[in-house]
Amino acid sequence: MLVSTxxxxxxxxxxxxxxVREINRSMECTPVPGxxxxxxxxxxxxxxxxTLFDLRRRLGWNDAQPxxxxxxxxxxxxxVIMKTRSEVIQINREIGEARCPWQDPVGLVVDQLGDVxxxxxxxIQPPPANLRGIAADFVHGVVEFERDLLVIxxxxxxxxxxxxxx
Amino acid sequence: MxxxxxxxxxxIQEQIHQEMNMLRTDAGQIRHLxxxxxVKLTGSFNGLRDQSNDQHALVTSLTxxxxxxxGGGEGEGExxxxxxxxxxxxxxxxxxxxxxxxxxxxxxxxxEMVHRIDDLSSQMNEVVSFLHDIDAxxxxxxxxxLNARIVSARAGEAGKAFAVVADQVRKLSKDSNxxxxxxxxxxRRSQENIESAKEIIEVMASKDMSFAIESKGRVDEMMDEVxxxxxxxxxxxxxxxxxxxxxxxxxxxxxxxxxxxxxxxQLVQSLEKHIGLVEQFTGVVCCGCPDAAQGDHAARVxxxxxxxxxxxxxxxxxxxxxxxxxxxxxxxxELF
Numbered sequence: 001m002l003v004s005t006x007x008x009x010x011x012x013x014x015x016x017x018x019x020v021r022e023i024n025r026s027m028e029c030t031p032v033p034g035x036x037x038x039x040x041x042x043x044x045x046x047x048x049x050x051t052l053f054d055l056r057r058r059l060g061w062n063d064a065q066p067x068x069x070x071x072x073x074x075x076x077x078x079x080v081i082m083k084t085r086s087e088v089i090q091i092n093r094e095i096g097e098a099r100c101p102w103q104d105p106v107g108l109v110v111d112q113l114g115d116v117x118x119x120x121x122x123x124i125q126p127p128p129a130n131l132r133g134i135a136a137d138f139v140h141g142v143v144e145f146e147r148d149l150l151v152i153x154x155x156x157x158x159x160x161x162x163x164x165x166x
Numbered sequence: 167m168x169x170x171x172x173x174x175x176x177x178i179q180e181q182i183h184q185e186m187n188m189l190r191t192d193a194g195q196i197r198h199l200x201x202x203x204x205v206k207l208t209g210s211f212n213g214l215r216d217q218s219n220d221q222h223a224l225v226t227s228l229t230x231x232x233x234x235x236x237g238g239g240e241g242e243g244e245x246x247x248x249x250x251x252x253x254x255x256x257x258x259x260x261x262x263x264x265x266x267x268x269x270x271x272x273x274x275x276x277x278e279m280v281h282r283i284d285d286l287s288s289q290m291n292e293v294v295s296f297l298h299d300i301d302a303x304x305x306x307x308x309x310x311x312l313n314a315r316i317v318s319a320r321a322g323e324a325g326k327a328f329a330v331v332a333d334q335v336r337k338l339s340k341d342s343n344x345x346x347x348x349x350x351x352x353x354r355r356s357q358e359n360i361e362s363a364k365e366i367i368e369v370m371a372s373k374d375m376s377f378a379i380e381s382k383g384r385v386d387e388m389m390d391e392v393x394x395x396x397x398x399x400x401x402x403x404x405x406x407x408x409x410x411x412x413x414x415x416x417x418x419x420x421x422x423x424x425x426x427x428x429x430x431x432q433l434v435q436s437l438e439k440h441i442g443l444v445e446q447f448t449g450v451v452c453c454g455c456p457d458a459a460q461g462d463h464a465a466r467v468x469x470x471x472x473x474x475x476x477x478x479x480x481x482x483x484x485x486x487x488x489x490x491x492x493x494x495x496x497x498x499x500e501l502f
Contacts, residue, residue: 002319004312017319023312025305078309091320113308116315116333 001121003152005114006080008055011134014143014152015108017116018095019082026077026109040109043079050081050105058158059134081107082155101161108158117150119143124152179449186445190438197434204427211424215417222410229403251396255389262385269378276371283364290357297353300346307339439484447477 003014004023029041029052038057043050085103089096127139140154314332318325450473 004316017316020316022316023309025309076305091322113312115336116312116319116329 001119003117003119006110007112008110012148012150014150019155021081021083024079026079048105050107052107052109055108055110077109077111078113079107080110101156102159106159182448186441189441193434193437197431200430204424208424211417211421218410218413225403225407255393266378266382273371276367279367283360287360290353293353297346297350304339304342311336
């Protein structure tokens with residue numbers, strides 16, 4: 001499984017690459033009044049309106065803003081724009097039906113970009129009950145590296161969409 | 167002339183003889199005393215003159231050495247070898263002036279250097295801003311490569327080659343990022359060094375100038391003092407030289423005056439001679455006249471008159487004084 005990796009604070013995160021549509025530098029977005037606090041706002045990319053999820057808030061971290069680099073500037077963040085269910089199904093019907101229940105274009109805000117890793121399915125272990133304050137529901141699995149632990153996100157849970165319903 | 171008269175005459179002659187002997191002894195004593203005193207006085211005055219001459223020579227050499235080469239003559243070479251105070255002052259002044267000029271030059275150049283370093287510092291800042299641009303490009307390249315990788319993943323097996331290219335591009339962007347970080351580190355260290363160099367040069371440029379000028383002023387004052395003392399010493403030496411000259415003259419006069427010994431000796435000799443004559447005369451008058459002893463009163467008177475006449479002639483002959491001078495100031499005496 002190809003996984004695109006990111007960091008959120010010290011946390012090393014991964015998202016299955018087939019679910020990712022594109023990655024951009026974070027840019028100004030329009031807030032959505034009355035929405036959950038983890039909804040950063042709406043974004044228009046090439047005519048598509050995308051709902052942006054603030055991953056930090058979604059994971060329940062209080063410090064919503066990433067720590068600056070000391071020079072007073074706010075550290076740059078990146079938007080990971082997800083494919084929609086229909087787009088994924090066009091490529092891989094099985095994966096699309098199993099893991100991509102969301103119909104609308106959505107995006108996740110992360111801190112830093114990582115590599116693209118090819119991880120054998122055997123290496124992916126089931127999530128521990130509670131990992132660094134992340135609800136186990138949000139975790140698809142973990143992969144152990146020498147120095148670090150890669151947490152592969154369950155994007156459907158993060159987005160709050162029940163795959164069964166879809 | 168009876169025996170009683172002869173006896174009286176003999177006694178008178180005896181008395182006169184004694185008195186004359188005493189006079190002679192006194193005159194001899196005077197001569198010896200004067201001679202002794204004169205010898206000692208001459209010695210001591212000659213010593214005084216020699217010492218005064220030595221002193222005069224010393225003072226003269228001092229004055230010529232103070233006046234430097236201006237004295238001229240044969241002492242010029244020697245005077246040039248020795249550095250006198252006036253030369254020392256002017257030489258020190260010259261050296262000091264060139265020192266201060268050098269320091270002022272260094273100070274001006276330091277200020278110039280500070281400006282150059284400011285230029286360098288702002289150029290370094292430009293380099294840093296360019297590095298930020300390079301970082302931004304590298305980051306955009308990274309995002310681009312990542313998106314290319316996502317697109318290639320959609321193509322599955324067919325996208326493998328494209329994925330390799332995308333990975334290479336990502337790698338390039340990372341390398342570029344690392345280089346830019348290294349350059350940034352070097353530039354930051356350079357900036358720190360430049361800052362500290364600038365501080366040092368600023369201190370140099372600001373501090374040295376005032377210190378040098380103050381020092382120059384102080385040394386100028388001290389040199390003025392030294393010059394004053396030197397001039398005073400020179401003037402005093404000239405005065406001392408004049409005094410020595412006068413002492414020399416006075417000593418000369420004193421030595422000249424000591425020539426009175428000769429006159430005194432001659433006067434004493436003349437005195438002794440006259441004593442002898444008077445003694446002889448009284449001897450003849452009193453009893454040495456054989457014709458008068460037997461003759462009558464008139465014959466005696468005639469004999470004594472004859473003796474008186476003879477001795478008057480003798481006295482007139484020897485009455486020429488050997489020394490006519492009354493004081494030492496009269497007459498020309500060639501002493502030296």
